[in-house]
Amino acid sequence: MAPAELSVKLQASSGSKAKDFLNANLINILAAFLFLLLAFFLLYPIIAVLLKSLRGPSGFTLEYYRAFFSKNYYFQSLYNTLLLGVINTVVCLVIGFCLAYMTTRGPWILRKPLKIISLIPLIAPPYLFALSLIILFGRNGLVTRMFDLHWQLYGFSGVVISQTLAFIPLAYMMIENTLMSLNPNLEESAYDMGASEATILRTITIPLLAPGLLKAALLIFVMTIAEFGNAAILGGRTPFLAPDTYTMITGESDFNMGSVLSVVLIAPCILVFFIHNYLLEGKKFTTIGGKPVASEPRKITPLIQAPFIIITTIAAGAIFICFGVVLVASFYKILGVTHNVVLSNYLDFTSNQAIYNSIRVSFVAAVIGAIIGVLLAYVIVRGKFFGRTFIEMVSLSGFALPGTVLGIGYLLAFSAPPLKLTGGIMILALNCVFRFLAVGVEAGISKLHQIHIEIEEASADLGASFLTTFYKIVLPIMFPAFIAGFIYTFMTAIVSLSAVVFLVSPGFDLAAVKIFDAAVYGEIGIASATTMKLVLIVMVCMLILNFISNKTRLGGSTKKSAAV
Amino acid sequence: MRKQEGAGHMDMKEAERPMLILKDIHKFYGKNEVIKGVSLEVRKGELVTFVGPSGCGKTTLLRLIGGFTDVSSGDIILDGQRINDLPPNLRDTRICFQNYALFPHMTVAENVGYGLKINKWPKNRIEARVKELLEMVELHAFGDRMIDKLSGGQQQRVAFARALSLEPKVLLLDEPLSNLDANLRLVMREEIRNLQERLQITTIFVTHDQFEAMAISDRLVVMKDGLIEQVGSPIEVYERPANEFIAGFVGYVNFMEGRIASIDEKTRDAVIHTEYGKIEITLEQGDINNGDEVLMVIRPESVTISLDCGGKGQNVLSGTLKSYMYAGSLAKCTVKIVDRTMIIDQYNPRDAQQFKHAEKVVVEIPRSVHLLKKKS
Numbered sequence: 001m002a003p004a005e006l007s008v009k010l011q012a013s014s015g016s017k018a019k020d021f022l023n024a025n026l027i028n029i030l031a032a033f034l035f036l037l038l039a040f041f042l043l044y045p046i047i048a049v050l051l052k053s054l055r056g057p058s059g060f061t062l063e064y065y066r067a068f069f070s071k072n073y074y075f076q077s078l079y080n081t082l083l084l085g086v087i088n089t090v091v092c093l094v095i096g097f098c099l100a101y102m103t104t105r106g107p108w109i110l111r112k113p114l115k116i117i118s119l120i121p122l123i124a125p126p127y128l129f130a131l132s133l134i135i136l137f138g139r140n141g142l143v144t145r146m147f148d149l150h151w152q153l154y155g156f157s158g159v160v161i162s163q164t165l166a167f168i169p170l171a172y173m174m175i176e177n178t179l180m181s182l183n184p185n186l187e188e189s190a191y192d193m194g195a196s197e198a199t200i201l202r203t204i205t206i207p208l209l210a211p212g213l214l215k216a217a218l219l220i221f222v223m224t225i226a227e228f229g230n231a232a233i234l235g236g237r238t239p240f241l242a243p244d245t246y247t248m249i250t251g252e253s254d255f256n257m258g259s260v261l262s263v264v265l266i267a268p269c270i271l272v273f274f275i276h277n278y279l280l281e282g283k284k285f286t287t288i289g290g291k292p293v294a295s296e297p298r299k300i301t302p303l304i305q306a307p308f309i310i311i312t313t314i315a316a317g318a319i320f321i322c323f324g325v326v327l328v329a330s331f332y333k334i335l336g337v338t339h340n341v342v343l344s345n346y347l348d349f350t351s352n353q354a355i356y357n358s359i360r361v362s363f364v365a366a367v368i369g370a371i372i373g374v375l376l377a378y379v380i381v382r383g384k385f386f387g388r389t390f391i392e393m394v395s396l397s398g399f400a401l402p403g404t405v406l407g408i409g410y411l412l413a414f415s416a417p418p419l420k421l422t423g424g425i426m427i428l429a430l431n432c433v434f435r436f437l438a439v440g441v442e443a444g445i446s447k448l449h450q451i452h453i454e455i456e457e458a459s460a461d462l463g464a465s466f467l468t469t470f471y472k473i474v475l476p477i478m479f480p481a482f483i484a485g486f487i488y489t490f491m492t493a494i495v496s497l498s499a500v501v502f503l504v505s506p507g508f509d510l511a512a513v514k515i516f517d518a519a520v521y522g523e524i525g526i527a528s529a530t531t532m533k534l535v536l537i538v539m540v541c542m543l544i545l546n547f548i549s550n551k552t553r554l555g556g557s558t559k560k561s562a563a564v
Numbered sequence: 565m566r567k568q569e570g571a572g573h574m575d576m577k578e579a580e581r582p583m584l585i586l587k588d589i590h591k592f593y594g595k596n597e598v599i600k601g602v603s604l605e606v607r608k609g610e611l612v613t614f615v616g617p618s619g620c621g622k623t624t625l626l627r628l629i630g631g632f633t634d635v636s637s638g639d640i641i642l643d644g645q646r647i648n649d650l651p652p653n654l655r656d657t658r659i660c661f662q663n664y665a666l667f668p669h670m671t672v673a674e675n676v677g678y679g680l681k682i683n684k685w686p687k688n689r690i691e692a693r694v695k696e697l698l699e700m701v702e703l704h705a706f707g708d709r710m711i712d713k714l715s716g717g718q719q720q721r722v723a724f725a726r727a728l729s730l731e732p733k734v735l736l737l738d739e740p741l742s743n744l745d746a747n748l749r750l751v752m753r754e755e756i757r758n759l760q761e762r763l764q765i766t767t768i769f770v771t772h773d774q775f776e777a778m779a780i781s782d783r784l785v786v787m788k789d790g791l792i793e794q795v796g797s798p799i800e801v802y803e804r805p806a807n808e809f810i811a812g813f814v815g816y817v818n819f820m821e822g823r824i825a826s827i828d829e830k831t832r833d834a835v836i837h838t839e840y841g842k843i844e845i846t847l848e849q850g851d852i853n854n855g856d857e858v859l860m861v862i863r864p865e866s867v868t869i870s871l872d873c874g875g876k877g878q879n880v881l882s883g884t885l886k887s888y889m890y891a892g893s894l895a896k897c898t899v900k901i902v903d904r905t906m907i908i909d910q911y912n913p914r915d916a917q918q919f920k921h922a923e924k925v926v927v928e929i930p931r932s933v934h935l936l937k938k939k940s
Contacts, residue, residue, distance in 0.1 A: 183663060183665060185661040185662075185663055185665035186665045186667060188632055188652070188659070188661070188665065189659070189661065189665040189666075189667075189726075190667075190678065190682075191632075191651070191652045191653050192630060192631075192632075192652045192653070192657075192658055192659050193653075193658070193678055193679030193682055193726070193729075193730070194653045194654075194679055194682045194683050194730070195653055195678075195682045196653060199682060203678075204667060207669050208667075208668070208669060296627075296632060296633055
């Protein structure tokens with residue numbers, strides 16, 4: 001059976017000249033096709049935003065930018081956004097470092113539970129924290145009423161707190177990753193030479209972690225200034241760029257000004273992206289034979305321990321309370337105001353309809369995203385054509401782009417022919433695909449790096465054509481990466497708000513948008529119940545993902561590739 | 565052996581007090597007991613090697629001495645002081661890790677001077693000491709280099725110099741040579757031993773390589789499953805292993821069962837009956853009695869092999885040559901004796917008789933063969 005098949009393939013591949021050419025260039029043709037997709041669905045919308053910001057009724061103009069920089073309101077908005085970014089980044093780094101230090105250097109019994117608590121926010125949509133803060137400290141909030149508190153939640157401080165909580169897991173994961181890859185013998189050597197815990201931190205741990213910390217800081221900064229939900233829900237009268245863009249488009253239908261705001265928001269992101277890619281390149285410290293090993297607990301002096309324990313406890317406690325409060329609130333019409341336990345929030349038709357829509361959109365996005373991700377990874381790793389790194393850069397950039405920008409971009413790019421997509425499920429799905437492409441591509445790349453090219457060469461050597469090799473060898477090996485890309489895209493898409501909020505059409509609500517609206521209009525019960533449904537879905541996805549990565553060690557490999 | 569000559573120079577009292585004492589050390593990780601009661605005394609200036617298969621607890625024991633892990637029970641006494649509760653930074657022990665753990669963000673000189681700086685030495689003294697240490701390890705020209713610009717052997721020297729910078733009472737070396745290639749390993753082994761003897765620094769060396777252990781040590785501590793199996797000089801451990809595991813661990817060994825048929829109490833000559841014939845030996849051990857079931861520990865190089873010419877000498881067993889592998893300095897012969905095979909190393913094979921496959925040969929078991937009492 002097999003030999004016969006092989007000989008057929010041999011004949012086929014040694015057939016016509018045209019076929020040979022096709023065979024030899026298939027990877028380039030695939031690359032070209034993928035690049036067209038990227039150009040059309042990722043670059044074009046961004047360029048559309050850029051053009052819109054420069055084009056008035058009578059052609060090219062800088063009028064809108066002049067308006068932006070001359071109006072105090074916009075300046076305030078920019079200032080708030082950047083300040084929020086800086087504060088958030090610093091606080092998240094400190095908390096993330098404390099948590100990561102405790103889970104990698106602290107007592108054994110604390111490590112696992114602390115790690116779980118640190119990662120719990122991952123299963124929540126980022127705006128869960130805004131919601132829980134409203135429940136606790138809002139005008140009718142539990143704490144507000146209980147203690148007759150007059151703290152104004154809506155405004156800068158509220159946004160900072162909810163954002164911080166939302167970004168703890170990201171900070172934690174990145175710092176934990178670098179701490180894990182730091183050979184514990186280095187710190188032990190310093191300890192052995194007579195250094196105290198504080199001295200080790202100052203002279204060894206932090207200097208060696210610096211590149212990793214800087215990386216984490218840049219990423220958190222970019223994601224936090226672009227984050228839409230918390231600022232939109234809790235911002236109140238305090239202007240921030242991302243929600244301002246939304247009001248500009250949906251409220252005032254001013255696409256020019258909306259585009260300007262987007263471009264201003266995008267600028268720091270691009271800057272950070274380049275710093276990340278070029279400045280930090282090669283900024284790593286290598287050590288001999290240092291494979292990731294768990295460090296044994298230290299005998300930490302109480303004085304050093306105290307800040308760690310205080311910060312860790314507060315962070316862990318806050319995360320815990322926020323989840324609990326939303327869970328409880330989902331069983332009341334309005335927690336603290338009405339006193340009957342009800343299930344009506346969970347049975348609410350519009351909420352379930354929105355969840356159903358979200359699942360549909362995310363599923364479509366996940367299928368397309370996973371396929372494109374695997375193909376892109378293959379082209380990036382194995383291709384030898386000019387512009388390979390450019391394709392890699394573009395496909396990974398969606399992650400760093402503010403969601404609002406791609407939201408407006410899609411609105412501008414696909415609301416008129418040649419490709420009119422607005423109003424359908426496809427525009428939502430495609431938007432999610434290209435925004436979250438990075439993860440699928442990363443998973444694919446790290447999986448491919450584990451496969452020796454010799455395996456493919458062996459297949460070719462035995463007479464298989466490029467397509468046969470790809471189909472019979474590459475795809476089966478890449479399958480775990482495909483599944484990981486699928487699930488990751490699915491769970492990211494289902495909670496994402498910032499881009500789709502521009503793209504949903506009336507009558508077709510998505511869960512995230514439903515929560516956003518409900519939170520803004522004070523339907524706390526519905527908002528909480530819908531959030532809990534999302535939490536449940538994401539939790540299931542995570543369990544599946546965890547199961548797969550344990551089975552295929554995909555997780556381990558991605559971890560290694562992200563070492564210090 | 566060498567050490568005993570050196571001990572003569574020392575003040576008797578100082579020589580008698582052990583530098584390091586381990587008293588019934590136990591270590592649990594959860595319910596898992598990894599060190600199951602270890603006691604040991606290490607003299608001043610001695611190089612003691614912990615050797616054993618991976619997972620035997622040798623590195624854990626080293627980490628316990630260094631203070632990186634707490635003992636579950638037992639005492640660690642350093643130079644007369646109980647140090648159980650002291651953290652590593654307050655213990656007068658210094659460790660060299662297997663991966664050297666050099667600080668990659670510092671130069672060679674900064675690495676070597678790190679401990680001095682931490683201990684608040686004045687700047688000029690640090691400089692002088694670092695210079696002295698770098699000269700000692702022949703790296704005086706490399707002070708300003710970054711660590712990743714050094715070869716493996718150079719990194720090893722820096723780690724060594726850094727560990728010695730504060731003149732510790734005990735130096736702990738955790739598989740220091742395992743990251744080097746074979747030739748360099750031999751060179752560094754000799755250098756470490758020479759320096760250690762010159763500085764008279766009490767050293768504990770951990771390795772899984774039994775040949776390295778024998779070559780470098782005053783005494784070997786052979787470990788298995790968290791217990792010490794035998795402590796002794798390399799010769800003692802190799803020639804007179806305490807049990808089958810050690811016999812097999814420190815080199816290749818042919819075992820042969822037998823029963824003591826007679827012992828001449830005066831000359832200590834003994835006769836052993838085996839299923840292949842009678843073996844006569846001179847007993848060196850006192851714990852073997854008439855009638856004991858024993859296991860002969862026959863080292864491949866102690867057996868002589870020759871062509872079977874029909875005559876029957878003492879302690880001679882006849883067999884068939886199964887393979888003859890020439891390897892330069894020696895030839896490895898596999899001989900089938902009835903139902904078992906015996907490995908024999910024939911040294912300097914060029915000047916000796918060479919054999920062909922399936923040839924009839926005889927092997928002579930030496931009279932000095934070591935016996936293990938069989939437990940039944």
